[in-house]
Amino acid sequence: MAYLTQPDYVTYVCSCSQLKPITSLYFCRHCLQIRCGFCICHEVDSHYCANCLENMPSSEARLKKNRCSSCFDCPSCFHTLSTRATLAQQRQSQEAAAAGDTKVENKASKKMYYLSCFNCRWTSRDVGIPDQPVGGWPERTHPHAARLAALLEHCRAISQLEKQDRLEKERKKFTIRGKYITLTDKTGLTGAMARSLAGMPAEGAPAAGFPPSVAEEEVEGLPEDFYTKEVDLKQITSMPQRLASPEWQPVLVSRLQPLPRALSVKRSQRCRQCDHNLTKPEYNPGSIKFKIELLALYHVPEVKIISCDPLKPGGTGSLLLKLCNPTPHELALRLLPHDYGTEVEECAEEEEGDEKEPKPKKEVSKRPALPSYSHLSPLDVSLSLAQRDDAAEYDDDAQAAQPQHEIVMWRKSNKMALRLNVSLSEDAPADRCAVAFTLEYSYRNTLPPSAAAPRQPQDHTLRTTVLLDLGKLTV
Amino acid sequence: MMPLYEGIALIQEKQAVVLDLGSEYTKFGFTGEPAPRCIVRSQFWSAAERRMKRVLDYATAEELYENLVHMLHLLYFRHVLVNPKERRVVVVESLLSPTLFRDTLAKVLFEHYEVGGVVWADAARLAALTLGTPCALVVDVGYREAEVTAVLHSVPLIPALQWAAQGAGAVRGELRQRLDRDNGEELGLSDEVLEDIHVKTLFVANRERACQWDSPSPPAPAPSVQYPVAGRAAITVSGETRERSAEVLFQRDGDMTSLPDLVLTCIMKCPIDGRRPLAENILVTGGGAALPGLRARLAQELRYLLTQPPYNTSLKVPLIKFHRAASHENCVAWSGGAALAGDALAARAVRSPRPDWPSLTHTHG
Numbered sequence: 001m002a003y004l005t006q007p008d009y010v011t012y013v014c015s016c017s018q019l020k021p022i023t024s025l026y027f028c029r030h031c032l033q034i035r036c037g038f039c040i041c042h043e044v045d046s047h048y049c050a051n052c053l054e055n056m057p058s059s060e061a062r063l064k065k066n067r068c069s070s071c072f073d074c075p076s077c078f079h080t081l082s083t084r085a086t087l088a089q090q091r092q093s094q095e096a097a098a099a100g101d102t103k104v105e106n107k108a109s110k111k112m113y114y115l116s117c118f119n120c121r122w123t124s125r126d127v128g129i130p131d132q133p134v135g136g137w138p139e140r141t142h143p144h145a146a147r148l149a150a151l152l153e154h155c156r157a158i159s160q161l162e163k164q165d166r167l168e169k170e171r172k173k174f175t176i177r178g179k180y181i182t183l184t185d186k187t188g189l190t191g192a193m194a195r196s197l198a199g200m201p202a203e204g205a206p207a208a209g210f211p212p213s214v215a216e217e218e219v220e221g222l223p224e225d226f227y228t229k230e231v232d233l234k235q236i237t238s239m240p241q242r243l244a245s246p247e248w249q250p251v252l253v254s255r256l257q258p259l260p261r262a263l264s265v266k267r268s269q270r271c272r273q274c275d276h277n278l279t280k281p282e283y284n285p286g287s288i289k290f291k292i293e294l295l296a297l298y299h300v301p302e303v304k305i306i307s308c309d310p311l312k313p314g315g316t317g318s319l320l321l322k323l324c325n326p327t328p329h330e331l332a333l334r335l336l337p338h339d340y341g342t343e344v345e346e347c348a349e350e351e352e353g354d355e356k357e358p359k360p361k362k363e364v365s366k367r368p369a370l371p372s373y374s375h376l377s378p379l380d381v382s383l384s385l386a387q388r389d390d391a392a393e394y395d396d397d398a399q400a401a402q403p404q405h406e407i408v409m410w411r412k413s414n415k416m417a418l419r420l421n422v423s424l425s426e427d428a429p430a431d432r433c434a435v436a437f438t439l440e441y442s443y444r445n446t447l448p449p450s451a452a453a454p455r456q457p458q459d460h461t462l463r464t465t466v467l468l469d470l471g472k473l474t475v
Numbered sequence: 476m477m478p479l480y481e482g483i484a485l486i487q488e489k490q491a492v493v494l495d496l497g498s499e500y501t502k503f504g505f506t507g508e509p510a511p512r513c514i515v516r517s518q519f520w521s522a523a524e525r526r527m528k529r530v531l532d533y534a535t536a537e538e539l540y541e542n543l544v545h546m547l548h549l550l551y552f553r554h555v556l557v558n559p560k561e562r563r564v565v566v567v568e569s570l571l572s573p574t575l576f577r578d579t580l581a582k583v584l585f586e587h588y589e590v591g592g593v594v595w596a597d598a599a600r601l602a603a604l605t606l607g608t609p610c611a612l613v614v615d616v617g618y619r620e621a622e623v624t625a626v627l628h629s630v631p632l633i634p635a636l637q638w639a640a641q642g643a644g645a646v647r648g649e650l651r652q653r654l655d656r657d658n659g660e661e662l663g664l665s666d667e668v669l670e671d672i673h674v675k676t677l678f679v680a681n682r683e684r685a686c687q688w689d690s691p692s693p694p695a696p697a698p699s700v701q702y703p704v705a706g707r708a709a710i711t712v713s714g715e716t717r718e719r720s721a722e723v724l725f726q727r728d729g730d731m732t733s734l735p736d737l738v739l740t741c742i743m744k745c746p747i748d749g750r751r752p753l754a755e756n757i758l759v760t761g762g763g764a765a766l767p768g769l770r771a772r773l774a775q776e777l778r779y780l781l782t783q784p785p786y787n788t789s790l791k792v793p794l795i796k797f798h799r800a801a802s803h804e805n806c807v808a809w810s811g812g813a814a815l816a817g818d819a820l821a822a823r824a825v826r827s828p829r830p831d832w833p834s835l836t837h838t839h840g
Contacts, residue, residue: 041560044557148810152816155604212608213605217797219771231676243514
């Protein structure tokens with residue numbers, strides 16, 4: 001079972017040989033492989049603001065630097081800021097009237113807004129930002145924006161020159177020269193001379209427009225009162241507060257400015273091997289549903305530990321497992337030792353070679369270290385597990401008598417409990433003991449037939465390796 | 476038809492990202508922008524170990540690979556919100572970054588994230604690029620170490636490269652010891668609290684005052700600060716701690732590894748024609764250099780040391796001049812990386828995951 005706050009006791013081996021709980025695994029029904037977050041391709045699907053749940057097209061998000069235009073975060077505690085409305089004061093309108101602006105006078109009782117944090121009580125008035133009418137909060141530009149823009153232009157100009165140079169060289173390679181090459185021709189001296197005579201800058205010199213920075217001998221030191229002034233910790237920003245706005249990095253609390261809220265993204269996941277989507281969220285930011293959701297939890301039988309006897313190195317004990325079938329088809333199951341499939345897998349790989357693209361070698365060669373000191377018994381048992389049926393629990397009669405194997409303790413609709421024995425060798429590690437086994441299960445592919453693959457076998461036999469964490473041993 | 480087609484291609488060209496993966500903070504953003512989109516701690520939540528894990532906490536190459544995958548995932552999908560696939564990356568790195576780290580980062584970028592190309596650029600050269608001067612002496616005070624690199628006409632002089640563990644981390648270590656002494660007990664403060672005290676209270680006094688501390692009549696210390704800590708009484712940060720914690724950077728010893736010594740040694744190892752321009756084009760960068768008063772103190776120390784042996788006989792530089800960076804200290808190299816855009820980037824991008832590092836065509840475009 002997978003828990004939120006506890007360690008993962010049952011982990012599955014992903015096709016990329018990572019060990020993950022079933023809740024963080026995906027199942028690609030095109031390659032019939034288990035995939036995890038590590039071996040799939042993540043993609044940005046849509047941008048949205050997590051506060052106002054407003055979608056933003058990606059081109060707009062790029063323009064706005066991935067910031068929401070209406071929501072702000074507190075620069076002091078990073079909580080969301082609320083917009084508060086006040087009526088514009090009379091005095092302000094009088095001032096405006098004195099300035100001779102009659103239009104403002106008419107709108108004397110205009111609503112003005114400021115931003116306030118309900119968590120730490122920071123307001124935009126604290127730092128002297130005037131109240132604003134609806135919408136527009138002033139945008140600030142980077143203090144060195146002009147200088148850095150000039151630098152960028154400069155670099156562009158240089159790279160243009162570079163490109164021209166390269167093109168020139170390539171062109172020259174193919175020009176057929178005359179029979180006689182003079183030295184000046186070869187060195188390009190005449191061209192350089194002509195340029196210098198005409199008073200033009202030498203070829204290859206970067207375009208002007210980026211004045212080099214001027215170094216100063218004088219470095220301003222600390223003000224003299226720095227050594228005597230008391231430090232008010234509340235007036236100096238902390239590192240997270242500074243880095244929340246990388247452009248300004250204010251040192252004083254009085255320089256903090258509301259932070260436009262960063263957008264979030266919905267991600268879609270794609271299988272790297274076959275490029276099919278594994279998950280695709282719905283476009284609506286308020287929805288937590290998916291259009292495509294190929295989670296392992298819906299396709300692979302889930303294994304849970306019910307209980308386990310206290311174990312000793314060299315001893316045996318019984319292990320109670322619960323298996324659950326999440327699919328709407330009856331499952332045929334087989335328990336196998338975890339090193340069962342290694343040679344067979346390669347043969348299967350060759351057989352399927354003609355219909356599937358051969359996988360990159362690195363995926364097959366890597367295998368996680370599975371414990372060899374512990375064994376489950378009895379293995380190589382064939383079982384069957386009924387399909388998932390949501391209406392089953394309302395039925396009165398118990399399950400029809402099925403051929404029972406002696407290791408099955410009980411069955412209930414799509415679940416069953418097994419009693420297995422774990423035997424440990426003497427060299428089992430006492431602090432964290434684990435046992436692994438391979439689960440072979442039948443899988444019915446529900447993929448609709450497509451033009452590319454009109455007839456594919458519907459039923460497959462798949463294998464997955466499960467690692468059970470048995471905890472500490474009693475010594 | 477052709478120009479129209481080209482125009483579309485131009486619009487569709489994806490903006491490259493610039494990655495500056497520091498030991499403490501990571502700067503990440505787009506090329507062509509004045510500042511990084513995010514400056515975040517170089518750490519991520521490790522689900523397996525159930526703790527925040529630093530990227531540079533690794534024992535094996537596999538572990539580093541995993542760390543980098545997680546860190547880049549965080550950067551791409553939480554902060555910058557773009558698809559990494561087929562997008563170029565400018566990696567701002569130290570000249571001293573280990574080959575294992577570089578190779579693993581290349582592997583992660585090319586094999587895991589399938590980026591369109593990577594430009595490997597060293598931080599010193601990029602920092603010098605922002606100045607526009609032909610020569611620059613870049614003093615990069617990072618967290619783990621301080622590096623002094625002479626950059627002449629965009630070429631870092633490797634034989635003159637100087638470095639020592641004289642970064643913000645050294646100051647932090649000294650601060651921890653001094654705080655324990657101030658309060659008479661082992662405080663065991665967390666890194667975050669220590670960083671906050673470092674940022675809010677420390678400063679570097681001028682040379683005159685620093686010398687007075689060693690004389691029999693020490694100056695009146697700066698006011699002490701009561702720093703509130705959750706779960707206990709406020710701790711005292713004495714005035715002496717405030718102004719002398721950063722002295723570790725300037726303490727001279729036999730190894731000549733103090734910050735001013737590194738600078739002067741670097742200049743001394745440069746060709747004679749370059750020394751004077753280098754001394755007149757010093758640029759102090761790195762997050763560790765943001766401490767108030769550090770630049771001024773460095774200037775004073777340099778001028779004093781030039782009158783002392785061994786520099787007074789072998790180094791003749793009459794002027795020491797400092798540049799003012801066009802961005803905050805902690806992202807100077809990043810902004811240099813962000814200036815590489817368009818063709819320059821396309822021409823220099825490496826497209827294979829295992830470049831031949833010593834080859835000049837790979838490292839210098």
